[in-house]
Amino acid sequence: RDAYYSNNISHIDHVIQVFTSLYREFYLLDHLTNILVSNNYFQIQYDRINSP
Secondary structure, X not given: OHHHHHXXXXXXXXXXXXXXXXXXXXXXXXXXXXXXXXXXXXXXXXXXXXXX
């Protein structure tokens, strides 16, 4: 019973670590997109693609 309990705890800990790293990656990605958007990078690319 104790072994099962500690194994469960380590599993939960692993899940938390995975979610934390995923959250960090998405947060950084979101931050980078905000920087790019504020620099109008996407708008420039969009205009270049859609220019006649």
